[in-house]
Amino acid sequence: AAEAHPDSDKLYVETIDVGEAAPRQVLSGLAQYLPIDAVRGARVVVLCNLGTKKMGGVESQGMVLCAKGEAGLQFVVPPAEAPVGARVTFDGYPGEAETNPKRIGKKKVWEACMPELATNGDGVACYKGVPFSVEGRVCTSPGVTNAPIS
Secondary structure, three states: OEEEOOOOOOOEEEEEOOOOOOOEEEEEOOOOOOOHHHHOOOOOOEEOOOOOEEEOOEEEOOEEOEEEEOOEEEEOEOOOOOOOOOOOEOOOOOOOOOOOHHHHHHHOHHHHHHHHEEEOOOOEEEEOOEEOEEOOEEOEOOOOOOOEEO
16 A cells, blocks of 8 residues: 655555565655556565664655666566565675664665666666565566665
């Protein structure tokens, strides 16, 4: 589900199933790029370990990843076969993701990783050139190539 933010023309308030006991409320600054009908029901990749943050007085419990380039802005989309809540992995980067939002913030993990996220020439979402993978299949941002992801 997605609704307009009550106090901001730039934000949507989304309710997203990420495979947990309850859906997460996630705010995104997509209103200037995508119509709300394109957001509702979309399959997306959500960064879930950033901790909560208030945007315009409304709490957000994650971040929807998108690629933005010359062709516009598109969601980073998991493979069609991927179950809801499946974890994104990166070949060559073994281990578990940090789940403690306070440690992530303290170590500035997101700030260090974000510049390394981009789509390749085929629109495949990558970290340092390594595709986002869910159960052996890649995540994409259809039509948006060689573009940063945030």
